[in-house]
Amino acid sequence: MGAAKIWNAMEVAAEDGCGPGIRSSPLAVDTSLSLPDMSPRVIELCKDLFTEWSRLDDSRFAVETVSGGITNLLLKVSVNEESGNVESITVRLYGPNTEYVIDREREFHAIKYLSAAGFGAKLIAIFGNGMVQSFINARTLTPEDMRKPKLVAEIAKQLHKFHQVEIPGSKEPQLWNDIFKFFEKASNLKFDDNEKQRKYETISFKEIHDELLELKELTGLLNAPLVFAHNDLLCGNFMLNDEEGKLYFIDFEYGSYNYRGYDIGNHFNEYAGYECDYSLYPSKDEQYYFFRHYLMPDKPQQVPDKDLEALYIETNTYMLASHLFWALWGLIQAKMSPIDFDYMEYFFLRYNEFKRQKQSSLSLAKSYLTGS
Incomplete structure (x- = not known):
């Protein structure tokens, strides 16, 4: 999706009463640069976006x-303004080629409603x-933080609220659309690196x-x-103050x-x-603790057992x-992303864990569905 189309979409969003006007600039920042080399370009971008900063040294x-x-x-x-105030903003730089795996139009549509909630x-500018x-x-947060009971309860409560947010437009679930799009891209790759191609x-x-067809049906x-x-x-x-x-x-x-x-x-x-x-995957008791705070944030101990069981089956099948x-995302990134991360190995780690968990999770779901 072109930048002009995104900006037009954001201007429409501003006009329809869903949020203030969003500033925009055609400038881009090379993410392959070191921070010292990147900084002058980030400063130039900020001056272009915010005219009130354009004359600052x-x-x-x-x-x-x-x-x-x-x-x-x-x-x-952080900007030390002439008034003496220090203003801080966050600049988020997209990874190269992420448009192959991310729908930016969908993201921008949702972000204003999520922000309002x-x-x-x-969102200030694009x-x-x-x-x-x-x-x-x-x-x-760190992975260790996510296991702390107090934070587990808070994440569950916040997710309950998050899932209540209404985003106008199509309510069609995107999971299988997205996975099959990834499958098409991932199954038609060719790598210049001989070792990657061999794997x-x-x-x-x-x-x-x-596997996808069987899981979608179940x-x-x-x-x-x-x-x-x-x-x-x-x-x-997740960020925590x-x-x-x-x-x-x-x-x-x-x-x-x-x-x-x-x-979930x-x-x-x-x-x-x-x-x-994956030895850190939460136990059934840990999951039930999360489910209680997700399903009834104000009365977690009053969640009926049948609701806990239903969500346990649902979660561990969709897992x-x-x-x-x-896994499929990792294959696409292995081809497209210049970031120093072993995406090919990531594919195998995720796919192997899928195969390891598949039988027990599917058996559990089938027993639940048949009442046996």
Whole structure:
């Protein structure tokens, strides 16, 4: 999707009363640069976006890295204004070629409604390869944080609220549309690197396709509620202000209408971190603790057992779909992304875990559905 089309969409959003006008710039920032080389370009971008800063000396700007994941780079820009105030904003730079796996139009449509509902940072501006948002004074969580009971309860409560947000437009769940799009792209790659190509050729895409069809059919029997889902609730997409105890959800790039159990199952998979240590996947008791605070945030101990069991089955079946989604995503990134991360190995880690978990999860779901 071209930048002009995105900007037009944002201007329409501003005019329809859903949010203030969004500033825009055609400038882009080369994400392959080191921070010292990148900083002058970020400052130039800020001056282009914010005319009130255009005449300030560059020495009044400070640029630092907030976090660098395997998709985006987050920068904090602090500006010492002439009034003496120090203003801070967040500049989010998209990873190169992420348009192959992310629907930016869908993201921009949702972000203003999520922001109005109190989620994430406020969207201030967009530019050639990123966006500017209000600065959140908080730290990103670690995989260890996500297991702490107090934070588990808070994440569950916040997710309950998140899933109540109404995003105008189609309510069609996107999971299978997105997975099959990924499958088409992932199954038609060719790598210049001989070792990557050799590994790629060991993958049976017929097997994966059969797995997708079987799982789609089974999950369809669960009648999982449809919600607007985050779809990427890993530790790096939570921020916590330790002093205030305030938790924030950020980065809605993969957000869409989807199945409730998918969002939760995907979150549980992320307990494993980028290292994919699936021994950290939450036990049934740990999951039930989460479910209680998700289903009845104000009265977690009053959740009926049948509701806990239903959500347990739903979550641990859709958990399998999460592995397939991110495995195929990893293959596409292995071809498209210049980021120094072994995406090919990531595919195998996710797909192998899918195969390891498949039989027990599917058996559980089938027993539940047949009442046996």
